[in-house]
Amino acid sequence: xxxxxxxxxxxxxxxxxxxxxxxxxxxxxxxxxxxxxxxxxxxxxxxxxxxxxxxxxxxxxxxxxxxxxxxxxxxxxxxxxxxxxxxxxxxxxxxxxxxxxxxxxxxxxxxxxxxxxxxxxxxxxxxxxxxxxxxxxxxxxxxxxxxxxxxxxxxxxxxxxxxxxxxxxxxxxxxxxxxxxxxxxxxxxxxxxxxxxxxxxxxxxxxxxxxxxxxxxxxxxxxxxxxxxxxxxxxxxxxxxxxxxxxxxxxxxxxxxxxxxxxxxxxxxxxxxxxxxxxxxxxxxxxxxxxxxxxxxxxxxxxxxxxxxxxxxxxxxxxxxxxxxxxxxxxxxxxxxxxxxxxxxxxxxxxxxxxxxxxxxxxxxxxxxxxxxxxxxxxxxxxxxxxxxxxxxxxxxxxxxxxxxxxxxxxxxxxxxxxxxxxxxxxxx
Ligand SMILES: Nc1nc2c(c(=O)[nH]1)N[C@H]1C(S)=C(S)[C@@H](COP(=O)(O)OP(=O)(O)OC[C@H]3O[C@@H](n4cnc5c(N)ncnc54)[C@H](O)[C@@H]3O)O[C@H]1N2
Ligand code: MOO
Numbered sequence: 001x002x003x004x005x006x007x008x009x010x011x012x013x014x015x016x017x018x019x020x021x022x023x024x025x026x027x028x029x030x031x032x033x034x035x036x037x038x039x040x041x042x043x044x045x046x047x048x049x050x051x052x053x054x055x056x057x058x059x060x061x062x063x064x065x066x067x068x069x070x071x072x073x074x075x076x077x078x079x080x081x082x083x084x085x086x087x088x089x090x091x092x093x094x095x096x097x098x099x100x101x102x103x104x105x106x107x108x109x110x111x112x113x114x115x116x117x118x119x120x121x122x123x124x125x126x127x128x129x130x131x132x133x134x135x136x137x138x139x140x141x142x143x144x145x146x147x148x149x150x151x152x153x154x155x156x157x158x159x160x161x162x163x164x165x166x167x168x169x170x171x172x173x174x175x176x177x178x179x180x181x182x183x184x185x186x187x188x189x190x191x192x193x194x195x196x197x198x199x200x201x202x203x204x205x206x207x208x209x210x211x212x213x214x215x216x217x218x219x220x221x222x223x224x225x226x227x228x229x230x231x232x233x234x235x236x237x238x239x240x241x242x243x244x245x246x247x248x249x250x251x252x253x254x255x256x257x258x259x260x261x262x263x264x265x266x267x268x269x270x271x272x273x274x275x276x277x278x279x280x281x282x283x284x285x286x287x288x289x290x291x292x293x294x295x296x297x298x299x300x301x302x303x304x305x306x307x308x309x310x311x312x313x314x315x316x317x318x319x320x321x322x323x324x325x326x327x328x329x330x331x332x333x334x335x336x337x338x339x340x341x342x343x344x345x346x347x348x349x350x351x352x353x354x355x356x357x358x359x360x361x362x363x364x365x366x367x368x369x370x371x372x373x374x375x376x377x378x379x380x381x382x383x384x385x386x387x388x389x390x391x392x393x394x395x396x397x398x399x400x401x402x403x404x405x406x407x408x409x410x411x412x413x414x415x416x417x418x419x420x421x422x423x424x425x426x427x428x429x
Contacts, residue, residue: 045186056152263315294388316388
């Protein structure tokens, strides 16, 4: 890739670097203080305690099959042609609480998960028998201990089962329930309030008058915040009216850990977000021009006495999306307590499959799709033009190619860095 050290016609000094703005966003947030949440509410949250097994699992020896509990010497020699007959003296369903003892020369009918009676050495599955109720014919000899699930064979009491820092997936939730936990200490999901601004912006579903367009950003950002693990609330669209916007923001603070706005942050006469949050009031928001394409006009800071973090994203939908990915997503992950590289956004090297230009003063994020070439190498190609209003290409993009500052053009075959917009497919792991 040709690099340019002098960047003609660009006053680099006026642009904040991507890294500096991302850091400013990160500095506004902290991991949320841990809470005891009901298990049903904990999916996707990061565990804030080491979870130790309070008891052995299984808690008691139990049957792994529906069948008959036997002593081995009582079924010796059993075969298809020489079944052994035993009286069935007990019927043990799962959940039976009283202690049953198997006496010699008898059997107990037993169900999967039921406590194995004292003295039993194996369970004969019903399929090996005539399924008798008061007397049973057994046609095969089980091996010692067969189909008995031993107490503690899963885990002993006092064993560390889940470590603090684990992001709770459904399988973790199941294990916590199996350990008897009704509540668990986690970092809660940040509550993210999403406000779209713009007098021209109307609700999807509503008819459009001339000059209007539907609210893509409100839905996009709410979904993006939810995908990271936040609880997102979409406040409808607020017109470019300073009083109205100030009132909406004020109202929302009671339920917000973070506020996201879109629109109204560039240089226009009706850029209300910038007007309201640059003016007097209980807020401290800085507006910067960031060296990123798309997404140059950005703001971040705090709202209200409580200092609720706010990220003000530009109005063009692709700019809003890229801004979320580059600046907001890392901040929300920090609030969630997620550490290290983002597993849902792997960074990989790929070969450019086409030529395109890049503004050398900016870090460029190109909507692209990746494929494999005949040699199995990752190849990426833009899926739309660079315009940040070109929203439909987003649906075709499977990655964002990151072209660094100083690069004016990408040529086919150049090695480029990509952020995949989802986890790597299994065949690529
Ligand atoms: N003189 C200048 N003009 C612009 C500059 C600049 O530096 N100087 N920056 C441009 C860039 S880059 C961007 S990005 C946009 C950002 O503008 P705003 O954040 O002020 O956004 P708006 O002007 O309100 O809207 C921009 C564009 O996006 C559409 N929009 C807004 N909200 C939504 C929504 N919720 N869903 C769908 N589309 C939305 C809006 O109708 C406009 O077309 O400014 C450039 N201008
Ligand atoms: O920087 Mo704006 O976000 O390109 O359209």
